[in-house]
Amino acid sequence: MLRSFSKSPIAILVTGITIGTIAGACIAMAAQPNMQEALGQLQAARASLVKAEANKGGHRDRAIGFVDSAIAETRAGIAYAR
DSSP states (O other): OOOOOOOOHHHHHHHHHHHHHHHHHHHHHHSOHHHHHHHHHHHHHHHHHHHSOSOSTTHHHHHHHHHHHHHHHHHHHHHHHO
C-alpha cells in the first residue's frame, strides 16, 4: 500500500529546507581536504617524535607539545568550519 504525502507548499518548503541543511552540513564536513590532510600529517609527525630517542636536551618533548597544540588548533579549525 502506497502512502500519500502532503503536497502543501509549507510541507514541501520544510522538507526542502531540511534536506538542504543536511546536504550542506555533509558538504562542509567533506570540503576540508587540506585540513584533514594536515591533521593526518601532524599525527604522523607526533608518532615519529614519540618513537625518537629521548636524549635531545628536552627539545623532543617540547616538539611533541608544539605538535599537540597544532593538532588541537587544526581540529578546532575543522570544527569551526562545520
